Amino acid sequence: MHILSAAAWLGIDLALGILVVVALSTEDTGIAGVAIQAIDLFAIWPMFGASVVCMISGVVLGLGSKYGLVRYWWVATKLFMNVGMSLLIAFSLRPGVREAAEIGKRMLAGDPTAVIPPDVMYPVVVAPTLLLFAYILSVFKPWGRIRRSAQPVKRERRDLVGAV
Numbered sequence: 001m002h003i004l005s006a007a008a009w010l011g012i013d014l015a016l017g018i019l020v021v022v023a024l025s026t027e028d029t030g031i032a033g034v035a036i037q038a039i040d041l042f043a044i045w046p047m048f049g050a051s052v053v054c055m056i057s058g059v060v061l062g063l064g065s066k067y068g069l070v071r072y073w074w075v076a077t078k079l080f081m082n083v084g085m086s087l088l089i090a091f092s093l094r095p096g097v098r099e100a101a102e103i104g105k106r107m108l109a110g111d112p113t114a115v116i117p118p119d120v121m122y123p124v125v126v127a128p129t130l131l132l133f134a135y136i137l138s139v140f141k142p143w144g145r146i147r148r149s150a151q152p153v154k155r156e157r158r159d160l161v162g163a164v
């Protein structure tokens with residue numbers, strides 16, 4: 001479930017990237033308008049859903065495996081990235097995509113002032129990069145444990161017979 005949801009998340013991100021590149025690179029305002037509106041139709045909620053399923057399945061895996069949730073740096077980093085990216089999807093990307101979809105509607109209506117802002121490329125570059133970094137962390141498992149377990153205290157045994 002964890003791997004499938006992460007793959008779905010990356011796939012949605014890549015499809016989002018294709019639509020953004022098409023919208024920004026074409027001279028045809030009709031194609032640009034449709035491409036940017038399509039992002040609003042499919043990207044946000046499926047992407048957010050995949051990120052939440054990925055997070056929940058990762059927590060379940062962390063709690064049920066030797067790696068734990070915050071026992072190793074790579075697991076804690078992935079958890080932090082997943083929570084952060086999920087929050088960004090819900091609170092930052094969603095309003096920006098809605099705004100871009102409105103621009104797409106204006107483009108299709110023939111409004112010559114409607115221009116897609118170039119900053120829509122940032123999420124298209126950042127999100128897949130972070131997801132690929134998370135994949136790399138899962139494969140190579142760098143950085144070791146967060147805290148080493150305490151060394152057992154060596155205690156001297158007293159002979160109670162001679163103490164009396």
